[in-house]
Amino acid sequence: MLLNPREYDPAHFDAETRRLLRATIDWFEQRGKAKLTEDYHNRVFYADFLEFAGKEGLFSTFLTPSANADGNPDKRWDTARIAALAEILGFYGLNFWYPFQVTVLGLGPVWQSGNDVARKRAADALDAGGVGAFGLSEKDHGADIYSSDMVLTKDGDGYRATGSKYYIGNGNCARTVSVFGRIDGVEGPDQYVFFYADSEHPNYHVVKNVVPSQMYVAEFRLEDYPVHAEDILHVGAEAFSAALNTVNIGKFNLCFGGIGMATHSLYEAITHAHNRVLYGKPVTDFPHVRREFVEAYARLTAMKLFSDRAVDYFRSANPDDRRYLLFNPITKMKVTTEAQKVIGLVADVVAAKGFEADTYLAMSKNDIDGLPKLEGTVAVNLALIAKFMPNYLFAPKEYAPVPTRTDAADDEFLFRQGPARGLSKVKFHDWKTAYARGQHIPNVALFTEQAGYLVKLLTEAAPDEAQQADLDFGLALTELFTLIVYGQLILEQARITGLDDEVVDQIFAVLVQDFSVAAVDLNGKASFDRGPAGDRAGRAAQAGGRQGAVRERVGARARPLRGLRYDPVMAREYRLGVTRKVANAAVKLLVGRGIPIAGRTGWLLTTTGRRSGADRTTPVNVIEVGGDRWLVSPYGQVGWVHNLRADATARLRRGRTRETWEVEEADAATAGPVLRAYVRKIPVTAPFFDAKLSDPAEAFAAEADRHPVFRLARSRA
Numbered sequence: 001m002l003l004n005p006r007e008y009d010p011a012h013f014d015a016e017t018r019r020l021l022r023a024t025i026d027w028f029e030q031r032g033k034a035k036l037t038e039d040y041h042n043r044v045f046y047a048d049f050l051e052f053a054g055k056e057g058l059f060s061t062f063l064t065p066s067a068n069a070d071g072n073p074d075k076r077w078d079t080a081r082i083a084a085l086a087e088i089l090g091f092y093g094l095n096f097w098y099p100f101q102v103t104v105l106g107l108g109p110v111w112q113s114g115n116d117v118a119r120k121r122a123a124d125a126l127d128a129g130g131v132g133a134f135g136l137s138e139k140d141h142g143a144d145i146y147s148s149d150m151v152l153t154k155d156g157d158g159y160r161a162t163g164s165k166y167y168i169g170n171g172n173c174a175r176t177v178s179v180f181g182r183i184d185g186v187e188g189p190d191q192y193v194f195f196y197a198d199s200e201h202p203n204y205h206v207v208k209n210v211v212p213s214q215m216y217v218a219e220f221r222l223e224d225y226p227v228h229a230e231d232i233l234h235v236g237a238e239a240f241s242a243a244l245n246t247v248n249i250g251k252f253n254l255c256f257g258g259i260g261m262a263t264h265s266l267y268e269a270i271t272h273a274h275n276r277v278l279y280g281k282p283v284t285d286f287p288h289v290r291r292e293f294v295e296a297y298a299r300l301t302a303m304k305l306f307s308d309r310a311v312d313y314f315r316s317a318n319p320d321d322r323r324y325l326l327f328n329p330i331t332k333m334k335v336t337t338e339a340q341k342v343i344g345l346v347a348d349v350v351a352a353k354g355f356e357a358d359t360y361l362a363m364s365k366n367d368i369d370g371l372p373k374l375e376g377t378v379a380v381n382l383a384l385i386a387k388f389m390p391n392y393l394f395a396p397k398e399y400a401p402v403p404t405r406t407d408a409a410d411d412e413f414l415f416r417q418g419p420a421r422g423l424s425k426v427k428f429h430d431w432k433t434a435y436a437r438g439q440h441i442p443n444v445a446l447f448t449e450q451a452g453y454l455v456k457l458l459t460e461a462a463p464d465e466a467q468q469a470d471l472d473f474g475l476a477l478t479e480l481f482t483l484i485v486y487g488q489l490i491l492e493q494a495r496i497t498g499l500d501d502e503v504v505d506q507i508f509a510v511l512v513q514d515f516s517v518a519a520v521d522l523n524g525k526a527s528f529d530r531g532p533a534g535d536r537a538g539r540a541a542q543a544g545g546r547q548g549a550v551r552e553r554v555g556a557r558a559r560p561l562r563g564l565r566y567d568p569v570m571a572r573e574y575r576l577g578v579t580r581k582v583a584n585a586a587v588k589l590l591v592g593r594g595i596p597i598a599g600r601t602g603w604l605l606t607t608t609g610r611r612s613g614a615d616r617t618t619p620v621n622v623i624e625v626g627g628d629r630w631l632v633s634p635y636g637q638v639g640w641v642h643n644l645r646a647d648a649t650a651r652l653r654r655g656r657t658r659e660t661w662e663v664e665e666a667d668a669a670t671a672g673p674v675l676r677a678y679v680r681k682i683p684v685t686a687p688f689f690d691a692k693l694s695d696p697a698e699a700f701a702a703e704a705d706r707h708p709v710f711r712l713a714r715s716r717a
Contacts, residue, residue: 012406016074017081028092054129066410068123076410079314086253090260094367095214097257102169106132108246109178109194109233111415117230118196122176130175139166150181158228164221171218194233245417255307255331258339265364269346296345298506303335309493315405322426326388333381336371386478387423397427434491443508450515451484464684476522606651607643625677631710632678634685641708663710671709672701
């Protein structure tokens with residue numbers, strides 16, 4: 001399963017693909033490890049590798065879609081073989097993977113464009129041995145494309161572009177540079193544009209290499225660079241979608257670069273340890289060393305299983321099946337952080353040897369931290385993953401089985417993904433099926449039990465409003481969810497490949513421990529301790545890993561640091577952030593299905609938008625006080641409050657139950673006792689009030705203007 005250069009023969013690929021992959025390995029092997037490490041430490045630019053790739057037509061064959069292949073049957077955009085090449089290049093070093101990776105990114109906006117002139121130009125540049133670059137980020141704004149300082153001013157029938165780009169791989173030599181900018185004098189989304197540039201143009205100025213490395217990560221500046229109609233790739237909303245969809249296509253390869261680096265590191269470390277004798281025994285005979293190698297191997301095998309299966313979903317994607325959009329950020333975040341762990345484990349074994357200049361490990365330790373950061377931070381990708389959680393866990397959809405996709409086909413859908421939105425609407429097949437098939441494996445069964453606790457947590461103690469506002473809490477919750485998705489594809493691929501159950505069991509021993517750690521971390525969040533979930537604390541963490549026949553249980557409950565709380569505390573301000581939006585979606589899904597939330601006070605409230613006239617639905621709590629039922633807004637003057645003031649019709653839904661009411665807003669004196677009762681019943685909202693739980697109703701009445709209350713006055717059923 002793992003790459004072995006001496007025996008590598010990818011028989012599942014066509015003849016030309018096999019030849020090119022084998023030729024790439026042979027080129028590196030002939031150079032030798034000494035040359036590899038020497039050039040790395042001397043920061044020698046990889047011009048010889050680019051020359052080899054150009055001579056063999058490596059990038060041209062692998063990265064030209066069939067539509068621009070001029071009838072060459074070997075040229076196509078084939079995610080399976082692109083992944084295979086990325087793994088090989090990572091095996092020999094990040095510095096060789098990188099120019100291939102950024103060429104993929106640079107070509108993304110071109111192949112998504114309907115500009116036939118630009119497409120042919122890019123294909124011809126690849127044929128000539130050229131590489132690509134993705135000119136998106138800027139020094140002051142990063143990848144914040146709303147704030148681009150690359151400005152195009154009108155010049156006759158075209159434009160002149162002026163501005164700088166920063167952290168652009170291959171920016172020193174790329175013949176195809178996709179540059180994002182904005183048109184001067186145009187407002188709104190229509191101002192944004194992707195255009196084609198060439199690093200050899202006299203108005204294209206390379207400023208410097210911004211990193212101390214073999215790789216060239218450029219700062220470049222355009223000065224009155226001419227941009228004509230044939231250079232325009234995308235305008236307006238299409239430019240935004242092209243940028244995001246390029247990331248979906250290109251950053252997927254981060255995982256395979258990490259797999260290659262971790263594989264080479266493992267081989268080097270285990271060879272060194274086995275050949276080193278201490279106290280009359282090979283180092284590999286020491287129990288703690290064996291344990292670290294076993295864990296490293298298990299994690300690396302899991303990385304490979306997940307990523308290979310994700311390829312199948314990428315290649316099978318279509319407008320009705322966009323499941324790959326979840327698996328992509330997991331490869332970017334989870335697989336790359338696993339590569340860090342693997343390299344850290346084997347580096348711990350070889351100790352000082354891993355710092356020596358003639359080792360691969362000295363290079364990989366230095367470079368591996370870059371992979372999780374090449375497409376946003378781990379937190380950014382976790383926030384993206386969270387958007388898929390409700391539908392994945394609670395709303396499965398039937399799909400035809402996805403086969404193994406190593407066939408010689410062009411993955412043309414990836415370049416017509418369409419607008420980059422609607423992630424929360426993507427549906428998934430039932431994740432429980434893969435786990436049910438693995439219940440005969442002890443640690444799979446144990447991990448399934450843990451996953452069940454997460455589902456139970458979300459259904460019986462769903463994140464309340466305060467927890468939804470806590471990004472730290474939301475990211476910890478999403479970490480647990482990510483492990484379930486990760487395990488699902490591992491199980492699917494293990495079944496396809498016929499992997500030995502003992503290896504799968506060892507993989508899930510690691511995942512069980514990771515889930516336990518993440519569950520304890522979640523339980524230690526201050527928001528968790530305050531909410532209804534706190535009464536069910538640590539249940540997912542109570543199931544530990546099985547190492548061989550030994551079942552360990554981890555039940556430690558981390559408590560928040562009470563000493564960090566200060567009084568007096570001002571009422572917290574409500575913000576509708578990413579985590580809250582995701583949690584709202586989860587709560588809406590559960591309440592809509594009639595699943596009890598927050599002691600059966602949870603309902604879905606639908607109001608009529610005061611401006612749009614469209615239906616607006618949000619989860620709320622309805623409480624009973626003094627024989628009446630009340631709607632309370634603990635978070636202030638939110639949208640549904642304004643809508644009810646404009647149209648006093650409140651439509652409530654929970655499962656199959658439907659109610660329609662005319663509401664009346666309460667005055668302060670009436671609202672005081674209701675607000676006091678509300679906070680006592682739903683104490684997680686207390687941080688949003690100045691009044692304390694022990695205060696009289698008058699204290700709550702004093703801030704009634706900040707917490708509107710409505711009585712369900714007359715039923716319209």
